[in-house]
Amino acid sequence: MIAGVSTTGRAQAQQSKSRPEAAELKTFDLGDFKLENGKILTAAKLAYTTRGTLNASKTNAILLPSPYSGDHTSYDFLIGPGRAIDPAVYFIIATNQLGNGRSSSPSNTPAPLHGADFPSLAIRDDIEATHRLVAQGLGIEKLLAVVGFSMGGQQAMQWAVSFPEAMRGVVNLCGSAREYPFGFVRLEGAKGAIKADPTWNGGRYTEPPVAGLRALGLHWIAWAYSPEWWRDGEYKARGGTIEKQVDQWASGFLDQDANDLLCQAVKWQANDVATTPGMGGDLARALGSIKAKVLLMPSRTDQYFLAADVEAEGRLIPGSRLFVIPSTYGHTAGGGGDPAMVPVLNRMIKEFLESLGVEGNPAR
Amino acid sequence: MIAGVSTTGRAQAQQSKSRPEAAELKTFDLGDFKLENGKILTAAKLAYTTRGTLNASKTNAILLPSPYSGDHTSYDFLIGPGRAIDPAVYFIIATNQLGNGRSSSPSNTPAPLHGADFPSLAIRDDIEATHRLVAQGLGIEKLLAVVGFSMGGQQAMQWAVSFPEAMRGVVNLCGSAREYPFGFVRLEGAKGAIKADPTWNGGRYTEPPVAGLRALGLHWIAWAYSPEWWRDGEYKARGGTIEKQVDQWASGFLDQDANDLLCQAVKWQANDVATTPGMGGDLARALGSIKAKVLLMPSRTDQYFLAADVEAEGRLIPGSRLFVIPSTYGHTAGGGGDPAMVPVLNRMIKEFLESLGVEGNPAR
Numbered sequence: 001m002i003a004g005v006s007t008t009g010r011a012q013a014q015q016s017k018s019r020p021e022a023a024e025l026k027t028f029d030l031g032d033f034k035l036e037n038g039k040i041l042t043a044a045k046l047a048y049t050t051r052g053t054l055n056a057s058k059t060n061a062i063l064l065p066s067p068y069s070g071d072h073t074s075y076d077f078l079i080g081p082g083r084a085i086d087p088a089v090y091f092i093i094a095t096n097q098l099g100n101g102r103s104s105s106p107s108n109t110p111a112p113l114h115g116a117d118f119p120s121l122a123i124r125d126d127i128e129a130t131h132r133l134v135a136q137g138l139g140i141e142k143l144l145a146v147v148g149f150s151m152g153g154q155q156a157m158q159w160a161v162s163f164p165e166a167m168r169g170v171v172n173l174c175g176s177a178r179e180y181p182f183g184f185v186r187l188e189g190a191k192g193a194i195k196a197d198p199t200w201n202g203g204r205y206t207e208p209p210v211a212g213l214r215a216l217g218l219h220w221i222a223w224a225y226s227p228e229w230w231r232d233g234e235y236k237a238r239g240g241t242i243e244k245q246v247d248q249w250a251s252g253f254l255d256q257d258a259n260d261l262l263c264q265a266v267k268w269q270a271n272d273v274a275t276t277p278g279m280g281g282d283l284a285r286a287l288g289s290i291k292a293k294v295l296l297m298p299s300r301t302d303q304y305f306l307a308a309d310v311e312a313e314g315r316l317i318p319g320s321r322l323f324v325i326p327s328t329y330g331h332t333a334g335g336g337g338d339p340a341m342v343p344v345l346n347r348m349i350k351e352f353l354e355s356l357g358v359e360g361n362p363a364r
Numbered sequence: 365m366i367a368g369v370s371t372t373g374r375a376q377a378q379q380s381k382s383r384p385e386a387a388e389l390k391t392f393d394l395g396d397f398k399l400e401n402g403k404i405l406t407a408a409k410l411a412y413t414t415r416g417t418l419n420a421s422k423t424n425a426i427l428l429p430s431p432y433s434g435d436h437t438s439y440d441f442l443i444g445p446g447r448a449i450d451p452a453v454y455f456i457i458a459t460n461q462l463g464n465g466r467s468s469s470p471s472n473t474p475a476p477l478h479g480a481d482f483p484s485l486a487i488r489d490d491i492e493a494t495h496r497l498v499a500q501g502l503g504i505e506k507l508l509a510v511v512g513f514s515m516g517g518q519q520a521m522q523w524a525v526s527f528p529e530a531m532r533g534v535v536n537l538c539g540s541a542r543e544y545p546f547g548f549v550r551l552e553g554a555k556g557a558i559k560a561d562p563t564w565n566g567g568r569y570t571e572p573p574v575a576g577l578r579a580l581g582l583h584w585i586a587w588a589y590s591p592e593w594w595r596d597g598e599y600k601a602r603g604g605t606i607e608k609q610v611d612q613w614a615s616g617f618l619d620q621d622a623n624d625l626l627c628q629a630v631k632w633q634a635n636d637v638a639t640t641p642g643m644g645g646d647l648a649r650a651l652g653s654i655k656a657k658v659l660l661m662p663s664r665t666d667q668y669f670l671a672a673d674v675e676a677e678g679r680l681i682p683g684s685r686l687f688v689i690p691s692t693y694g695h696t697a698g699g700g701g702d703p704a705m706v707p708v709l710n711r712m713i714k715e716f717l718e719s720l721g722v723e724g725n726p727a728r
Contacts, residue, residue, distance in 0.1 A: 180591070180594065180595055181594035181595065181597075181599070181606050182586060182590075182591040182593075182594040182595065184594075184606060185585045185586045185594065185606065185609065185610060185613075186585075186586035188582045188585060188586075188610050188614075189553075189557075189579075189582045189583045189584075189585060189586055191582075192557070192578060192579040192581075192582030192583070192614070193553075193556070193557055193560055193579050193582075193583070194560075195575065195578075195579065196557055196558075196560035196561045196575045196576050196578065196579030197560045197561065197562065197575070198561065198562060198563070198575060199562070211559065211560045211561070211562060212560050214556060214559075214560065215553075215556040215557050215559070215560030215579060217556075218552050218553045218555075218556030218557075219553045219556070219557070219583060220553075221549045221550075221552060221553060222546060222549045222550035222552075222553055226546075227544070227546040227670055227673075229546075230544065230545035230546035230548075230549065231544055231545065231546065231673075233545075235545070242545050242548060242549065245549065246549060246552050249549075250556070306591055309591075309595075
């Protein structure tokens with residue numbers, strides 16, 4: 001996860017002297033979990049961490065669903081004293097999305113659902129699983145907010161549509177409520193890179209498809225940042241040379257499991273709040289049903305989730321607010337990848353969360 | 365070459381009832397050809413076609429250098445009665461770039477320079493080879509114009525810098541005079557897709573690396589058009605469904621040789637008129653030395669050669685003219701891929717060529 005888009009946030013956090021201390025990774029048992037496609041994921045598990053303390057009125061909980069190839073640490077750049085999400089103020093729940101290798105995934109599920117036999121997932125499976133954790137496991141009826149980046153932002157939007165009364169606010173960093181065809185075909189390129197390696201063997205590999213994982217990293221490199229980022233030489237501050245950047249990205253996914261990465265990519269491709277039961281495929285209807293206050297934060301130069309698409313979605317969300325991150329760091333800007341934007345994101349999200357009104361906050 | 369970017373032009377031409385009749389493929393012997401890197405390409409050959417008749421004053425010749433993965437037929441959408449380049453008016457020389465499988469290439473060069481042992485090339489090797497064909501082979505001192513798309517546009521710009529007196533005009537469709545870092549890393553993704561297939565075996569394959577070639581097609585799919593093109597559903601008119609588009613692109617390079625495609629990609633990555641001997645790495649100096657009239661035609665939505673980059677180059681070229689193709693078809697718009705733009709490109713290039721003044725034209 002060195003070079004994945006989500007890891008820019010991690011790298012950022014690692015550089016920071018005020019990195020939050022590692023929280024204990026906990027597991028929530030989902031039992032035999034029925035997926036949206038009707039299949040049963042047996043003995044399903046959701047891995048998560050919590051930080052801070054839930055207040056008496058249970059109104060200070062913030063959910064952070066992990067992005068593609070990320071995990072419960074992906075939002076560390078937003079967490080800490082003085083940052084957007086202070087554990088002294090908020091109860092922070094950071095979940096690992098299904099398929100990421102920590103929650104139930106192809107790589108960690110025993111036969112007969114191991115690896116290539118793992119069922120395909122939907123974003124709504126994550127929402128259902130996480131809702132059970134929040135409502136049943138933690139006894140929280142209404143979250144203060146769901147904050148997510150990239151696929152985490154997709155989850156945040158789906159939360160707002162599936163459970164409109166279950167949060168006061170939503171922050172969607174560089175994510176969209178629907179995957180548009182451009183994104184779908186770009187993900188075909190990502191999947192194709194892994195599958196080009198016969199070692200992958202239809203998912204039934206006996207050793208990691210290293211060549212495919214390297215090709216995956218090289219697939220993402222030109223998508224992750226903007227042309228301006230490369231033109232202006234920002235990489236010189238990050239890796240010295242283009243060649244170093246290429247090397248870093250080529251090895252950026254070698255510590256991840258190929259089937260897990262494919263599982264997440266397929267889920268990403270199918271993302272669409274309009275297909276939520278009851279919405280009849282109507283995006284305007286789905287987004288119009290949102291009750292939460294929504295802050296949309298696309299990046300001006302995001303080549304995954306175009307700012308124009310997110311803006312168009314915003315026009316369908318009652319009372320939504322828009323802040324286009326003025327960065328050349330493309331998609332990675334929303335994950336903490338742009339050092340200059342990290343304080344900006346922290347301040348804006350902090351103010352947004354405060355505007356939602358926390359009652360009985362132990363720190364106040 | 366079904367789905368490669370250059371093939372949109374071919375596909376377009378195939379649909380046209382007025383497709384030019386196939387011209388005989390000829391070969392120009394370059395002998396033991398010294399490359400810019402000092403290596404010798406033994407018994408080198410340049411494959412080309414000609415159409416029309418060279419006039420007595422030898423002033424009506426137009427050179428069309430092939431784009432990446434394309435060939436001498438890639439400009440058929442511009443050729444014919446009523447089109448930009450009428451064989452009744454002009455003498456048309458369509459060359460195959462070195463490495464494309466028709467001129468000297470990894471795939472068609474015997475040992476000891478076969479396949480993986482083929483030397484790496486520079487755009488200037490093409491210019492040197494083509495200049496010999498034009499000047500020595502065909503006895504033409506000054507071309508009317510060099511017209512090129514994509515890597516053909518790169519060749520056109522390098523012609524104008526290397527041999528500033530050798531043409532009156534240059535038309536650069538969706539190409540740039542230098543490969544910028546963003547394009548360099550995107551091409552790393554393209555190369556990585558092929559190399560992910562162990563069948564490729566460092567270029568020493570005994571059967572085609574089909575999985576790698578499929579990954580290459582999927583690499584290109586999201587780059588070729590614009591996000592708007594996908595959003596607006598243009599693909600519905602072309603292939604019916606996204607899935608069909610994906611299938612077409614996945615199989616689009618299966619009839620090409622992997623080493624040939626890599627050879628062209630490496631050449632593309634190194635493109636830079638500023639490194640022309642005598643220019644000292646200075647782009648402004650190189651572009652400022654151009655004597656030809658230059659018409660730059662980037663596509664507004666090109667994700668390979670950004671219109672902004674081409675415009676910036678244009679400001680360094682004395683008297684250059686700019687027409688930004690108003691298309692959502694991304695890079696492919698410059699290769700005839702956008703049906704609505706084909707008549708526009710033809711009219712504009714026709715007028716530009718006429719403005720250059722042909723003397724002793726047999727058809728007039």
